[in-house]
Structure formats: C-alpha cells, structure tokens
Amino acid sequence: MNEEKIKEIYSNLFEFVSLFHRKFGTSFRHGTDKYNCKKNQNRAIMIIGKYGKITPTDLGKFLDMRKGSLTSLVDSLEKLNLVVRKVDKEDRRKTWLHLTDEGKSYLENKKKEIEKAVISQFSKLNNEEIDLFLKNIREIVDIFKKI
Template sequence: MQDIQEELRDMFLFFPIRLHRFINYIFSFLDEGFSKDLGVLMVLDKYGPMPISRIGNIISVRKSNMTPIIDYLEDLGYVKRNLSSEDRRKIYIEITDEGKMYLENKLDVIDKLIKEKCSNLNDEEIREAIEAVKTITCLIEKIVGPSLHH
C-alpha cells in the first residue's frame, strides 16, 4: 500500500497526463482542436479586457508567445487593442463582437461534443466530476497561487 507522499507524487505526475489525454480526446473531434487562440477569447469573454501579460498568465503562455496570438486574433477581427485611460503606456486586449460570435459558435460545438462523449455518465457522476475539478483547482491554487488576480 502506498503512503500519502507516494500517492501525492503520483497524483502530480499522472493527473496532468490523464487530463491532457482527455482534453486531446474531446478536442480531437474539432477540426482545428483546442488552440491558445480559443483560450484567449474565452478568458477575455469571461473576465473582460486585460493586458497581454495577464492573459498569458491565466492560460500559461509567455508574453513573448502571446504577441503573435494577439496579432493573429486582431487580424481576424476577434480582438482589439485599447490604450488604458489611466496609463497610456498600458494596452488592454478586448474581445470584439465578431470574436464573441466566433467563440459562441465554437463553444456550442464543444458543448455538443462533451454531451455526446459524456453521455454514459449520469447526473450524479457529472456533479462529482465537477466537484472534484473544483477541489483540485483549489489545491493547485493553494500550492502555486491563483491564476486570476482581481
């Protein structure tokens, strides 16, 4: 029988692998899979305009890698850059109406995929899974700090 330290180590080592496998499985049914672009749009839609560095912090992408993503989304018309009214040196990224429409369409497809792929789970199992993810998220944030600073 494993002691608690071994179980904790195994959780930290194997949980990300299993989670990555699950995410890849779900998103493999999308034409382009899950992209950082979609993550940026989701963050901006949920939390509102913010600096590039904060978006990168939330989705775990370095600022140097964020600029091409923001440029790409801006070229598509999905985001726009705005100067801060308080500090003109700060640039905030904001999702556009076109970006919101694109995101809504993608999320509809993802919702259908998740519903289909998780159809063998009953409501209680789904609730348990949601609570488990919330618990793991809280534990991770206690260890590494929250990804969102309000």
C-alpha cells in the same frame, strides 16, 4: 508534507490533462469557419472572453507563451477582427485585450461546439457518476484557487 502523495497528485494531474486533450482537444483545433483559428487562438479567445479584458502579460501566463509568440498571436486575432487592444485610460503604459463584437459572437459559437463535445462524452455516464464528477471538479477548482 507527504512527498509520495504529492507525486501521485502530479501523476494524476498529468493523466487528467492528457485525457482532457484527447477527449475535448479537437474542439480547440482548426475550425471549419471563415476564421480557421488555431488551438492557441481559440484558447486566447476563451480566456479573454472569460475575464472580459486582460493584459497581454496575464494572457501570456495563462497560455504559457513568451512575449514574441504572444504578440504574433494577438496580432493575428486583431487582423481577424476578433480582438482589439485598448490603452488603459488611467495608465497609458498598460494595454488591455478585449473581444470585439465579432469575437464575442465567435466565442459563443465555439462554446456551443465545445458544449456538444462535453455532452457527448458525459452522456456515457450515469447520473451518480456525473454528480460525483461535478462534486470533485468543483473541489479541485477550489483547491487550485488556494495554491
């Protein structure tokens, strides 16, 4: 294993995450709608929407949140009628998080908002740069799935 290359990967990942948040982070911050969701609430809604249903434990891993903080987050989303907890039919010890219809509608609106931000940023690139970015991001995602 080449330690120097791995250190460079780490450095580039850190820079990528920083740049991503600088370019697109505003889309995840406080909204101007009636829900006024915070960044982690928006991230949770995006993750639950992607998977359809998810356990609180897995959501906590995705968000890097501890149990107490995650419980407060899910409680707040339930109060907004965006998320619902459902007990597993086969294992009553297991709870699933689902988006409500209102949550699904909120997610679609949030996706459109983020899409506008992405289009705005990437419209600064030429077609070759967009193709290269797309090719590389696909490869990065595939590699991340392997590790």
